[in-house]
C-alpha cells in the first residue's frame with residue numbers, strides 16, 4: 293500500500309469542478325486509492341464523460357450544483373475530511389469577455405466554499421491557484437513570494453483566492469494550501485470551444501491536418517506541466533504532515549520552459565508517429581493576445597523542499613502520453 297493510500301483510504305474528499313480536466317483526473321486518482329469522493333460540478337465547462345470510469349463506483353458520489361449557491365456548498369462539505377477546490381471559470385480571454393461571471397464563480401464561489409469548509413470542520417482545503425498571479429513581474433524563474441500586477445480579471449480572481457485563503461487560516465484556523473498551476477496539459481483536457489488550451493487545441497488541429505494558429509511570433513514561452521505532476525502535488529498537499537508546509541502557496545510546474553514554436557515541433561514529432569502526414573502540416577501565426585504574459589517559468593524548489601515534490605514527467609514525456617490518449621480517444 294502506498295503512503296498516499298494509507299493516509300487517504302476511507303477518508304472523504306470533496307472535489308469541486310470534479311467533472312473538469314484536472315478535477316476528473318483527481319477524482320479518478322482518489323477512487324483508485326480507495327478514497328471516498330464527492331464531486332461537485334455544474335457542468336459549465338466539465339463533461340459527464342470525464343466521469344465514465346468512476347461514476348458507478350460505490351465510493352463515488354456526484355452532486356450536480358453550483359458553487360455560487362452557499363447551501364449547495366454546505367451540502368457538499370457535509371462529513372468531508374478534505375476539499376480539493378478546482379471549480380472555476382478558467383481562461384484569461386473568457387474573463388476579459390465576461391469579467392462579471394468569472395468574478396462570481398471564481399471569487400464569490402470560492403468564498404462560499406471556504407465558508408462551507410470552515411462550517412463543516414474540514415481538515416484541509418487545497419485549492420487551484422494560478423501562475424497568472426505573477427502578472428507583469430518579469431522575473432524568471434517565478435518564486436512564490438514575488439508577484440507582479442495582475443494582467444487580467446482571471447488573474448485578479450486567482451490572487452483574491454490566495455488572499456481569502458490566508459484570512460481564513462488567520463481568522464478561523466482553516467488549513468489551506470494553494471497550488472499555482474502552470475499551463476497544465478494531459479488526458480481529458482477539453483480541445484473544443486473558444487477558450488480551449490493551446491495543447492489540446494493544436495493536437496486536434498494537427499490530427500485533422502489543419503494548421504494551428506500561434507498568437508504572435510511563437511517566442512512566448514510556458515512551463516507546460518503534465519497532469520501527473522499536478523496529481524502528485526495535490527496528493528502531497530492533502531497528506532503532508534509537515535506543519536511548515538501548510539498555509540502556503542506552491543508553484544505547481546516542472547521548472548522548464550518551452551516556447552510555442554518548440555511546442556508545435558514536439559507535437560508534430562509525437563503525432564507523426566501515428567500519422568506521418570502530420571509532419572507536413574504548416575503552422576500559421578496570428579496577432580498577439582491581450583492579457584498574455586510573455587514568459588512563464590516556475591521555480592519548484594519550495595514544493596521540493598517543503599512537500600517532497602519530484603516531477604515525474606518533463607514536457608516531452610507528458611506530450612507522448614497525452615498524444616497517445618488523444619489519438620486513442622478523440623481521433624475523428
Ligand SMILES: NC(=O)c1ccc[n+]([C@@H]2O[C@H](COP(=O)([O-])OP(=O)(O)OC[C@H]3O[C@@H](n4cnc5c(N)ncnc54)[C@H](O)[C@@H]3O)[C@@H](O)[C@H]2O)c1
Pocket residue numbers: 308309310311312313314315332333334335336337338339357358359360377378379380381382383397401420421422423472473474475476477482
Ligand atoms: N488547466 C490549467 O492549465 C490551469 C492553470 C492554472 C489554474 N487552473 C485552475 O485549475 C482549476 C481546474 O481547471 P481545469 O483546467 O480542470 O478547467 P475545467 O474547465 O476543465 O474544470 C473546471 C470545472 O469547474 C466546473 N465549474 C465551473 N463553474 C462552476 C460552478 N459555478 N459550480 C460548480 N462547478 C463549476 C466546470 O464545469 C468544470 O468541470 C480551475 O480552478 C482553474 O482556474 C488551471
